[in-house]
Amino acid sequence: MSERVEKRNKLAIIAWSGTADKLYPVAILSSAAAAGGWEVEVFFTFWGLNAIRKEMLNAPPKISADFAEYGPAVAQAIKQMNFPPWFELLRQAKAMGNVRVYACSTTMEMFGIKDKSVLADFVDDVVGAATFLERAKDAAVTLFI
Amino acid sequence: MSIKSAKTLDTRGKFCPIPVMETAKAITQIGVGEVLEVLATDPAADPDIKAWAKRMGHEVVSAEKTPEGYLRILVRRLK
Numbered sequence: 001m002s003e004r005v006e007k008r009n010k011l012a013i014i015a016w017s018g019t020a021d022k023l024y025p026v027a028i029l030s031s032a033a034a035a036g037g038w039e040v041e042v043f044f045t046f047w048g049l050n051a052i053r054k055e056m057l058n059a060p061p062k063i064s065a066d067f068a069e070y071g072p073a074v075a076q077a078i079k080q081m082n083f084p085p086w087f088e089l090l091r092q093a094k095a096m097g098n099v100r101v102y103a104c105s106t107t108m109e110m111f112g113i114k115d116k117s118v119l120a121d122f123v124d125d126v127v128g129a130a131t132f133l134e135r136a137k138d139a140a141v142t143l144f145i
Numbered sequence: 146m147s148i149k150s151a152k153t154l155d156t157r158g159k160f161c162p163i164p165v166m167e168t169a170k171a172i173t174q175i176g177v178g179e180v181l182e183v184l185a186t187d188p189a190a191d192p193d194i195k196a197w198a199k200r201m202g203h204e205v206v207s208a209e210k211t212p213e214g215y216l217r218i219l220v221r222r223l224k
Contacts, residue, residue, distance in 0.1 A: 009200075032162040032193070035169035036200045081160055092166060 005138050010039040012136030014144045018047030020061035020086060021074070026145050027089035033141075034097025041139065042090070043132040044123070045104035048145075050111060052103070052120040057087055087120060094122050100135070102127045148206055148219055150182035151175040157186045157215055164190040165197050172203060172222050180206060185216040194218050 011033040015026045026048075030040045044052050051057075063071040084092075093099045103119055103126045116123050125131075136142055154171040156164035164185050172181055183194060191208050198205045198220055206219040 028162050031166055032197075035162065035166045036197050082158070083160060084163075089162070096166065096169060 007140045008039065008138045009037065010041065010136075010139040010141075012041045012132070012139035012142045013043070014132070015042055015044045015048035016046050017064075017145060018051035018056075018062060019064045021063050021067065022145050023048070023051060023061075023086040024089075027086040027093070029143070030099055031089045031093040031096075034093040034099050037097065039139075040093065040097065040099040041102070041132070041135045042099070043102045043104065043127075043136075045107050049104055049107040049113075049119075052087070052123065053111075053113065053118055054120060055118075057085075057120055061085070087122070091122050100124050102132060102135075104128070148180055150219060151179035153182040153184065155184045156190065157184050159185075160187050161189045161193060163187075165193050168194055168197065168220065169201075172201075172220065175222055177222050177224060179222055181220045181222065183216075183218040183220060185218065188216075190216055191218065194220065 011029060013026055013030065015023065017023065026042065030042060033040050061075070063074060101123050103116060103123050105126050105128050108126065113119070116126055152171060152175050154167055156167055164183065164187055168183055175181055195205050195208065203223050204221040206221050208216065208218045211217050
C-alpha cells in the first residue's frame with residue numbers, strides 16, 4: 001500500500017566519500033541547515049565511515065586522487081582562511097541544531113570496527129540502510145556525497 | 146533615520162557557513178523586535194543571511210555595502 005509522505009525541512013546525506021573535498025560539503029551543508037532550523041540526518045558509510053575513525057580525524061586530510069596535485073595548495077588556503085576542519089563544522093552543527101549522525105553497521109564490520117567508541121564523538125547511532133531510509137523519506141533535500 | 150542595533154556581530158574574514166551559523170547564534174542573544182547588526186566580507190553572507198532570515202521568520206531591514214567595502218546587514222528578530 002502506498003503511503004503519502006509530506007516533505008519537511010530536512011536534509012538527508014549519505015556521506016560515502018572519505019576525502020576532505022567531499023566531507024567539507026557534507027559539513028557545510030549540514031551546518032547551514034542546522035542554523036536554519038532544518039533537521040539533518042547524516043549517514044556515514046564506506047570511505048566516509050573510514051574518515052570518522054578517531055585516528056583519521058587526527059591524520060592529515062586526504063583529497064580526491066583526481067585532484068591530488070591541488071592538495072597542498074588547498075590545505076594551505078584553508079589554513080590561511082582560518083577555516084575550521086570539516087568535522088569541527090559538523091560538531092558545531094550538532095551543537096546548534098537538530099543533527100543526527102549515523103554509522104553504517106555493515107561498513108564497520110567490513111573495516112573491522114568493533115564498536116562506535118573508535119568513531120568520532122558526534123556519531124549518535126550505529127544503524128543500517130532501512131533506518132536511514134525511514135529517517136530520510138520525508139527529507140526535502142537528499143544527497144549522496 | 147538610523148536604526149539602532151542591540152548587538153553587533155563581526156564575521157569579517159569568515160566564510161560560508163560561519164556567518165550564517167554565528168548569525169543564528171547571535172539572534173538568540175537579542176530580544177524580539179530588536180535588531181542585530183552583522184558585518185561581513187564573505188559575498189555569500191548577503192544572499193545566505195537573507196535566505197536564512199526568510200526561513201526563520203526574521204526580517205532583513207537593510208543590507209548595504211559600506212564605503213570601506215564590507216557588508217552591513219541589519220536583521221530584526223521577529224520571534
